[in-house]
Amino acid sequence: MKIHSSEKLKKLKKLRKKGYSINELVRELSIPKTTVWHHVHNIKIAPKYISLLRSKIGGSHQKKREKFRKCQNFCKGNIKIAP
Numbered sequence: 001m002k003i004h005s006s007e008k009l010k011k012l013k014k015l016r017k018k019g020y021s022i023n024e025l026v027r028e029l030s031i032p033k034t035t036v037w038h039h040v041h042n043i044k045i046a047p048k049y050i051s052l053l054r055s056k057i058g059g060s061h062q063k064k065r066e067k068f069r070k071c072q073n074f075c076k077g078n079i080k081i082a083p
Contacts, residue, residue: 004031004035009039011029012029012031012036012039012040013039017043017045017046017049018049019045019046019049019050019052021053021056022036022040024056
């Protein structure tokens, strides 16, 4: 059963070759993540875009650490512990 048009799938593959991450493709094309992965997991990324894609890896871990640091700083300034 075909749900997505062949034009949309062509665009999906073209963007992946240009270094778009799976999450970016999901947002850009409004296609479920598993469907995106199914169509792009074997696609070779053009060499000039590999460094761009690698720079996006680990973003969620970095965001998590940054949020934790902000929370720690907020708590240090606002929570007083009784002796």
